[in-house]
Amino acid sequence: QVQVTESGGGSVQAGGSRRLTCETTGWIVYKMAWFRPAPGKEREGIATISMPTGGTRYAVSVKGRFDLSRDKDKKTAWLEMHSMKPEDTGIYYCAATRERGLSSSSLQAEKYNFWGQGTQVTVSS
Numbered sequence: 001q002v003q004v005t006e007s008g009g010g011s012v013q014a015g016g017s018r019r020l021t022c023e024t025t026g027w028i029v030y031k032m033a034w035f036r037p038a039p040g041k042e043r044e045g046i047a048t049i050s051m052p053t054g055g056t057r058y059a060v061s062v063k064g065r066f067d068l069s070r071d072k073d074k075k076t077a078w079l080e081m082h083s084m085k086p087e088d089t090g091i092y093y094c095a096a097t098r099e100r101g102l103s104s105s106s107l108q109a110e111k112y113n114f115w116g117q118g119t120q121v122t123v124s125s
Helices: none
Strands: 002-007 010-013 018-026 031-038 041-050 056-058 066-071 076-081 090-097 119-124
Touching: 002 090, 018 031, 018 090, 018 119, 041 066, 056 066
Parallel strands: 010 119
Antiparallel strands: 002 018, 018 076, 031 041, 031 090, 041 056, 066 076, 090 119
């Protein structure tokens, strides 16, 4: 089994930055990703990273503003969020999977079977 724990949520002013941390314990995972609610969707995948290679994929809504990195030995990933906007407000969930490889479907929630409880991020204008 895999346990997923997020941390780092809180309040930030528009234009500011925030870093979220996702830690996993238990089995080795090969991809970690971040999700948040979006209009019309329960959860939108915004960033994913391959733990072996460090390769990443981002949603259009965050590309160029958010940066996902990892330490595969620590089984930890960090989401650096910059130039934040009020529409970035929401509960951010970290997820992990033992499925290898990045693809066009790697930002789909159904591809991940280990989830954290979420951490609230609030961006004020």
